[in-house]
Amino acid sequence: MKITGLIIAVLAGALLMYATVDFPPFGDPYSPASMHVSPRYIEKTMEETDVPNMVTSVLADYRGYDTMYETTVIFSAGVACFFLLRIFRRKEPGERLYRHVLTGVTIHVKKGAKLPPSDDFERIDTAWIPHDLIIETGCRLLIPFIQLFALYVIAHGHHSPGGGFQGGVMLGASVILLAISQDLRTAVRRFSEKVDALLCAMGVFIYAGTGALCLLLGANFLDYSALAPLLHTDPVMARSHGIFIVEIGVGIAVMATMIWIYCNVSSKGEYEEGL
């Protein structure tokens, strides 16, 4: 297998490199890629969509259809991981271990009995290690700032690098940080699986729904200028607002999917213990 792999890689690499002879040089401002389609994006982004960040306007307006499918890809990856891994445990484990937080005494409760949830006792797994106070507190202090920055990134996608994907991943990372620093169960308690799955579907639905709304209002799919009468602005500003709405949808969907994939893969579908 190694020799086959080597031969294939060398042949493919040789073909690809041989073809680069006909490429325009690196950084050439007169290359076909820089002269044909993109000048209109650069020159007309302000007057057609009122969004200074050209990448956002191309992503969410000119080629918004692609972005909708990109969000669908991430949604289907979340559903796929859930479908593949999730095990709904019907039977409760026969015995549980509880640890008294203040004194460190461990209690072994048998025969399926449970202690009611309280702050004095925490449920531990067979693979439990003591949680580090510094890490726990440090992360707990950081998470709100991460989320605030993520919301800033989503909202300022029009004017600075950013947008729905970047902000959504940061929001997801904040909840995953909670899960890593404390406990998967804590994160799931705060952000339950059902809410996660519904938010994921809702996020992409906002995107596709905006497009369908434009279709119902008589224009082509994802033509945000049709939203102008609904938003009481002119068509150009309607495009800017339409881009913002879909970016919110993307942010929600990406956040929910990142958390969903993390929970499923790290706990092998059982949602009992994480990393």
Place this chain on the structure above:
Amino acid sequence: MSQDYPALLVIVPLLSAFIISAAGWVNKRLCFPLSVAALSVSAYSCIGLLLRVLNEGVVHYRLGGWPPPWGIAYYVDYLNGLVLCVVSVAALINLIATKKSIEQEFPEKTGPFYTLYVLFVTGMLGITVTGDAFNLYVLLEIGSITGYALLAMGDEDRAPLASLNYLYMGTIGACFYLLGVGYLYIVTGSLNMVDIAHILPGLYQSKAVTAAFIICMVGVWIKMAFFPLHAWLPNAYTFAPSAASSLIAPLMTKVMIYVMIRLILTVFTPAFAFTTLAVSHYIVWLACIAIVMGAILALAQHDLKKMLTYIIVAEVGYMVGGAWLGNRAGMTGAVLHIVNDALMTLCAFLVVCNIVYKVRGYAFADLKGLFAKMPFTMGAFVIGALSIIGVPPTCGFFSKWYLILGAIQAHHYDFMVALLFSSLINVVLFFRVFEIGFYEPFSDHEGHEHHSAVMAEAPLSMLIPLYIVTAGLILAGLYTGDIVNHIIRFVIPEGFI
């Protein structure tokens, strides 16, 4: 409303997938009616779109209102319209036929299953209808990711590994396609298929265009399981759940063959593909090897499902060889075979679905006496088998006829011999199954043998769709002349011999 058919046929399944996902958490019984409604609207739009194309010619649709090449545009011509109808109708029939099978195999996860099902169909429809090369990549990935997940939940021992191997090879294929699009973008500056076709003729001597074509072709060949890149297909489809394999097996490879024909005919025009590049001879040889190897490997199998998957490998060889013959008859045969093979594979895999539902196995040993126990299912199987062998008036005969005609006209007698050889091997393969099913006494699992088995047929909800497909096989054969003269004739550009 009819102005919006191009958008509706992908949007309705897409939106429904999200609603089905949410509904799965609320009440599982809502998922099936929602999926059927979504795919019915989509099938209606596809048929309406084909009728529009027959009346008006090529249909364009701009997404976001932007003109191509600055925005993404749909480009629906005769080839597209035909494949769209086949994909949507096949997916709908399969959904109705496999309802009981899904409920049996996934009692807790019906919500996600239907979501992934509808998303897969959205991906396939989107690949077929789009006119933008990069959009095709994204939709290809939707179809692939949902496919990997659907195929991995079958046989607990072997399905995850088979799906993981499919994932590796499928990702290489899709990334090669992406790289090819990148090379085209560097030399042309555009991503829209029609726009690229306008810019390319001045660049035929460029090595980058040649490399782009080769990489795109290899990527698409990996995804359609063209020999010798077929290694992922038998395991992935055999160990899959029966509802998933009867969805993916008829559709995925055929849509990839559509992509190859689209690249040859529209993006890199036939002038480049056949004249400037001059590799068509070798590709037809490779197709002959694919057909022969598919047939021989199918002979070596001991279970029905794996045998059918090797037959798919051989059928892909028919279509690739037919497209690369370089003449009108060959290309007609290839396009006609897309339609016919989708129907034949759907029929065969629905039969396997019925068998697995009642007998819980698909090895040859499980098929003993099945003609007495499940006569209606096996009756449909006989017609499907006759179609795969190529017996008139079923549709399989007519596409083989065009392919052989094309082979003779192009003086590719090796391709003709491979086709005839494959038909003979198919006779052996299927008559072996008939013999086991008809003559061997039925044995239940305790090892006793009965000579008169009680008929225990699959439920009506699985039989009626199967018979609709079987009737479709015969009707497609009888109406071949209409299909070829009204639709396929316009697919092939005028200058083609």
Place this chain on the structure above:
Amino acid sequence: MGDLVQVVIAKYNYWIYITLMMIGLYAMIAKNNLIKKIVGMNIFQTAIILFYISIGMKKGGTLPIVEHGHGAHHHAVHAADYINPLPHVLMLTAIVVSVATLGVALALGVKVYNRYNTLEEDEILAQIRKK
């Protein structure tokens, strides 16, 4: 010889990325361990992303955000001042696709490990054959 050096200097970025791609492709085909194949897949896809981004470079161009774009509008915008935004957009999509494929691949790897207790492909095949 001078000609070859010229060609290499003009297009060194493409050659580096193609080399990276081939390293990733080799890993996917030749390695035995399932996770190493996934890592190879990631390298391959990342190299393609870098390849596309380098297409968009323009000498003398700056970030693709219109300067002084908010508030007082409408200075003339010249295409030569900004780098090409389109490859960046395409690669945002490709990054998301690669993350999604990675997620599904890891989920499948977890399933395989749960069943066979190993991630080496030859050991798994040996276990299958023994059954």
